[in-house]
Amino acid sequence: MLDEQERLLVDTVRDWVGDRVLPDIGDWYDQGIIPAELAGELGDLGLLGMHLEGYGCAGSSSTEYGLACLELEAGDSGVRSFVSVQGSLAMYPIWAFGSEEQKQQWLPEMAAGRAIGCFGLTEPDSGSDPSSMRTTAKRDGDDWVLNGTKMWITNGGVADVAVVWARTDEGVRGFVVPTDTDGFSARPVPPKMSLRASVTSELVFTDLRLPGDAVLPGVQGMRGPLSCLNEARFGILFGAVGAARACYESALDYAGTREQFDRPIASFQLTQRKLVEMMVAVNKGMLVALHLGRRKDAGELAATQVSFGKMDNVAMALEVARTARSVLGANGITLEYPVIRHMNNLESVFTYEGTNEIHTLILGQALTGINAFT
Numbered sequence: 001m002l003d004e005q006e007r008l009l010v011d012t013v014r015d016w017v018g019d020r021v022l023p024d025i026g027d028w029y030d031q032g033i034i035p036a037e038l039a040g041e042l043g044d045l046g047l048l049g050m051h052l053e054g055y056g057c058a059g060s061s062s063t064e065y066g067l068a069c070l071e072l073e074a075g076d077s078g079v080r081s082f083v084s085v086q087g088s089l090a091m092y093p094i095w096a097f098g099s100e101e102q103k104q105q106w107l108p109e110m111a112a113g114r115a116i117g118c119f120g121l122t123e124p125d126s127g128s129d130p131s132s133m134r135t136t137a138k139r140d141g142d143d144w145v146l147n148g149t150k151m152w153i154t155n156g157g158v159a160d161v162a163v164v165w166a167r168t169d170e171g172v173r174g175f176v177v178p179t180d181t182d183g184f185s186a187r188p189v190p191p192k193m194s195l196r197a198s199v200t201s202e203l204v205f206t207d208l209r210l211p212g213d214a215v216l217p218g219v220q221g222m223r224g225p226l227s228c229l230n231e232a233r234f235g236i237l238f239g240a241v242g243a244a245r246a247c248y249e250s251a252l253d254y255a256g257t258r259e260q261f262d263r264p265i266a267s268f269q270l271t272q273r274k275l276v277e278m279m280v281a282v283n284k285g286m287l288v289a290l291h292l293g294r295r296k297d298a299g300e301l302a303a304t305q306v307s308f309g310k311m312d313n314v315a316m317a318l319e320v321a322r323t324a325r326s327v328l329g330a331n332g333i334t335l336e337y338p339v340i341r342h343m344n345n346l347e348s349v350f351t352y353e354g355t356n357e358i359h360t361l362i363l364g365q366a367l368t369g370i371n372a373f374t
Contacts, residue, residue: 001290002067009064013071016045021075026335028197034078036158039086043113047072047083049091055107057091062301063293066238070289073239074246077345078198080239085154086110088231090117093163093174096227097218102176106161120150120164120177120203121225127152128358130165131222135205137166137175137215144168144215146175146183146208152352156201157186163216164205165225174216174224183208194348230303233353234296237309240349241285243342244317248278250337251324258329265327274327278320285313304366311359318346 002010020041028034042048046058051065060068065087073080091110094102109115126132135148146166156162162177162184177184186201216224252275255266265271292309295301321343325332333340350356361372 006064006067009060010067010071012045013047013068014074016041017071017075017079021072021079025076025079025197025338026341029076029078029341030196030335032192032196034082034197034199038079038082039113039116041113042083042086043111046111047087048113049087049095049107049111051087052091052095052107052111055095055103056111057095057107058111061293062234062296063290066235066289066293069235069239070242070245072242074242076197076341077239077243077349078195080235080242081154081195081198084232084235084239085119086117088235089119089228090155090159090161090163092231093119093216093219093224093228094176097174097216097224098176099213099217101213102216106176110161115160116155116158118153118155118159118162118201118203119228120153120156120162121229122152123149124151124202128355130225131172133165133167133172135164135166137168137173137210139169140209142212144175144210144212146177146205146210148205150203152189153186153201153203154195155199156203157188157199159186162203163228164203171221172224173220175210175214176216177205177208177210177214181208181210194344196344229353230306233306233310234292234301236349236353237292237306237313238289240310240313240317240346241282241289243346243349244278244282244285244313244320247317247321247324247339247342248275248282250339251275251278251327254328254331254337271327274323278323281316281320285316288313304362307354307359307362310354311356311363314346314350315356318343318350321346 047068050058050060051062053059069080094106110117121130123133137144137146159179164175164177165172183206185204189200255271256264258265288309324339365371
């Protein structure tokens with residue numbers, strides 16, 4: 001179902017993941033690190049902001065972007081998260097809503113991986129209801145003064161620029177914030193058991209002064225951040241299939257070599273049932289992702305359909321990971337195999353970019369016409 005260019009992209013990213021991620025990801029996960037040099041390598045591959053046009057971006061199709069996310073997450077959700085945040089949450093709002101000066105200043109550097117971006121929306125007390133954010137930006141002469149806190153920010157501690165959403169007298173606005181600005185600080189979140197090969201931070205703004213042209217001029221209100229989230233969710237619905245595929249393939253290989261009662265466990269009916277159910281689930285998730293990718297490329301993708309894909313594919317991947325863990329038995333909890341790492345990572349993916357419950361309510365409202373959020 002893939003054309004020649006898409007297959008070339010898949011092979012290229014899969015080879016890079018095999019060479020640069022898989023040999024060391026267990027150690028990175030154990031140590032809670034992700035090497036800084038990966039940013040430049042991802043930039044060299046053209047994967048940062050790849051679905052955007054101009055400014056050094058590759059201008060790839062949405063389906064190609066999704067396929068790249070799938071192969072990256074087959075390596076690790078943290079690597080895919082880096083690319084998603086860089087391209088869909090930090091570069092996209094500058095590309096879609098920024099001034100020409102903002103685009104010229106940041107996008108080429110971000111596409112090359114020489115500048116890292118992050119996205120400041122979630123707060124300690126404002127997750128699923130971002131409209132209740134407390135971070136404020138107030139005018140002071142020609143400047144803006146930013147105060148507040150953002151939480152669970154991927155790339156926050158290594159970012160060169162943050163796209164921060166804040167309340168103003170004009171409604172919610174986005175701001176392009178260089179992280180070397182006085183009043184900006186980033187703190188690591190407490191030790192995590194999930195997405196360990198990913199930088200997650202708390203951002204604090206204390207009387208942070210920005211020039212008047214730091215605001216994104218092209219959008220006001222919640223439409224801005226929510227459109228960015230929709231871009232990121234699209235990548236996730238592909239990426240989750242990659243994590244599920246990696247777990248299934250690990251279980252299939254293990255079942256063929258692990259012997260009990262003088263025969264491989266793949267010969268037992270219960271194990272074969274698990275393998276078949278995982279295979280069917282992964283392939284259905286792939287078909288959903290490809291269908292939504294084609295719709296997006298045709299300009300026909302609705303936000304509710306993205307919620308469908310994100311909700312169902314992540315839930316599928318988590319169930320596949322748990323099933324694969326059971327096939328591997330005690331070995332399934334070690335970092336020698338990828339399964340427990342993917343399983344733990346997917347617990348975060350299940351929650352971020354809209355919790356499973358939020359996407360359920362989005363679809364419920366689409367079906368009934370009734371808003372059940374409040």
